[in-house]
Amino acid sequence: MPVEPRLAAPEIRPADGVAGLLRAWPRHLPLAMLHGAGGGGDPAFTFAAAPVGRIEARGPGAWEVIRRTIDAATRRRTGAASTDDPMPDGRGHIVVLGYDLFRPLEPTAVAPRGARDDRGWPDALLLRCEGGLLAHGDAIVLRGDPQAVPALAAPARTPDLPRPLVGPIQPDRPADAYCETVAEVVRRIHEGECFQANLAQRFGVRFRGSVRRLAAAAFAASQPRHGALIECAPGRAVVSMSPELFLRTTPRPDGLRVSTRPIKGTRPAEAPTRELLESEKDAAELAMIVDLMRNDLGR
Numbered sequence: 664m665p666v667e668p669r670l671a672a673p674e675i676r677p678a679d680g681v682a683g684l685l686r687a688w689p690r691h692l693p694l695a696m697l698h699g700a701g702g703g704g705d706p707a708f709t710f711a712a713a714p715v716g717r718i719e720a721r722g723p724g725a726w727e728v729i730r731r732t733i734d735a736a737t738r739r740r741t742g743a744a745s746t747d748d749p750m751p752d753g754r755g756h757i758v759v760l761g762y763d764l765f766r767p768l769e770p771t772a773v774a775p776r777g778a779r780d781d782r783g784w785p786d787a788l789l790l791r792c793e794g795g796l797l798a799h800g801d802a803i804v805l806r807g808d809p810q811a812v813p814a815l816a817a818p819a820r821t822p823d824l825p826r827p828l829v830g831p832i833q834p835d836r837p838a839d840a841y842c843e844t845v846a847e848v849v850r851r852i853h854e855g856e857c858f859q860a861n862l863a864q865r866f867g868v869r870f871r872g873s874v875r876r877l878a879a880a881a882f883a884a885s886q887p888r889h890g891a892l893i894e895c896a897p898g899r900a901v902v903s904m905s906p907e908l909f910l911r912t913t914p915r916p917d918g919l920r921v922s923t924r925p926i927k928g929t930r931p932a933e934a935p936t937r938e939l940l941e942s943e944k945d946a947a948e949l950a951m952i953v954d955l956m957r958n959d960l961g962r
Contacts, residue, residue, distance in 0.1 A: 712795030753807020827872035
């Protein structure tokens, strides 16, 4: 692993934590942050960058835009020193993928009337980063191009971020309508039309305040293995606190290793391990998701 330069006169220190880094980040600069609390073999780290380029992809050609952008970035990096370091190296893309990207891949699963789009988000957003700050262990180091990393003042010398004000949570449909849909899914399973359905429901709130302060509180409360704060555009941001790994690719001498670590079941994380091991329901869900992921990765 190459030795990375430590900050010559760091104003931000590891002890300041994620909240300190978010508070110190310049207000006028967009932020793309990845944060992992560690656990299960995943390292604990925080990486923060100010994207220097952005590409939005929409519609049927979104996958081609993604492939073309990533292929071009890969060609630019050809010849760079390879490393087994799992940490972000500062150069690359932080990408937001929308659920609607599945449509070109599974056209038979698309409802004839289509999906309602009342938000206007792109199907994919690719943010190019050339350098960033990596907090890991007891050090904060520069990665990538130092000129792409903004100067940070000490958190104690920066004003507090506006406190988030969050209104009551509202579902996108009444509870009785959702229960009717659940009953419809159960009926179709009994009739053999399907054996699994992912029945989603959207909840919304009115929000005012700092998304960065919201993210700091969310990360502290949930300790996510795979967290992110991505400021996508003025008034738009993604705050993610996922215990699941969607996909990880690792170069190997014999090819590319692709890993996925989804979670199934509804048992609380603090439940005793024996309850999980002895649960017929959770064992069935584990077998189902392993088979599903094996099929998807094979494709």
